[in-house]
Amino acid sequence: MDILAIFFLVTGLIFFTGGAIGIIRMPDFYSRLHPAGKLDTLGIFAMVLGLIFYSLHHFSMDTLISILKMLLIVFFVFLSSPTATHSIVDAGMRAGLRHWTKKKRR
Amino acid sequence: MSTFFLCTALFLCFLMLASLYRAIFGPTVLDRLVGVNAIGSKTVILLLLIGFLYGRVEMFIDIALAYAFLNFITVLAASRYFHKRKGLYEESFLE
Numbered sequence: 001m002d003i004l005a006i007f008f009l010v011t012g013l014i015f016f017t018g019g020a021i022g023i024i025r026m027p028d029f030y031s032r033l034h035p036a037g038k039l040d041t042l043g044i045f046a047m048v049l050g051l052i053f054y055s056l057h058h059f060s061m062d063t064l065i066s067i068l069k070m071l072l073i074v075f076f077v078f079l080s081s082p083t084a085t086h087s088i089v090d091a092g093m094r095a096g097l098r099h100w101t102k103k104k105r106r
Numbered sequence: 107m108s109t110f111f112l113c114t115a116l117f118l119c120f121l122m123l124a125s126l127y128r129a130i131f132g133p134t135v136l137d138r139l140v141g142v143n144a145i146g147s148k149t150v151i152l153l154l155l156i157g158f159l160y161g162r163v164e165m166f167i168d169i170a171l172a173y174a175f176l177n178f179i180t181v182l183a184a185s186r187y188f189h190k191r192k193g194l195y196e197e198s199f200l201e
Contacts, residue, residue: 021124023124024124
């Protein structure tokens with residue numbers, strides 16, 4: 001059971017590193033949003049899955065409740081992260097931020 | 107096992123520095139918002155890990171849940187605030 005926990009935690013970390021590198025390297029504001037929004041959500045999901053597996057192997061009533069709460073957090077992040085990213089893009093488009101195009105640098 | 111949690115927590119702090127870089131040097135204001143959003147989502151996980159490290163899981167899960175709510179509301183409020191601002195356009199030209 002511990003191996004599963006470690007495996008999921010490591011995959012979560014990989015997603016987070018992908019997100020962090022994506023935030024820095026991407027050329028433009030909109031493309032920078034792409035990894036940030038997605039990979040963080042997926043990273044949270046993978047790491048919480050790992051923590052759930054870790055807390056599964058001494059299973060009792062109160063761990064069940066904490067597992068449910070962790071799933072609630074994951075569910076809420078799944079709901080909130082896309083809407084947050086959407087509102088950021090909406091603010092960017094409304095303020096006239098043009099996306100990066102291959103031909104001209106600006 | 108708890109040392110493994112400690113290493114993941116430290117690695118998460120290091121990743122936060124990466125998104126902090128974007129929050130500081132982001133050309134436009136909204137890039138900073140993206141950086142702060144990334145840091146917020148990493149803090150949620152950091153809180154959970156700390157909860158597991160110190161053994162008080164229930165308490166830290168509630169704190170992480172509250173922090174997830176706050177992070178979401180902050181990003182919404184900030185992006186709502188930047189709706190009408192025309193200043194972003196010139197800044198993005200300076201890139």
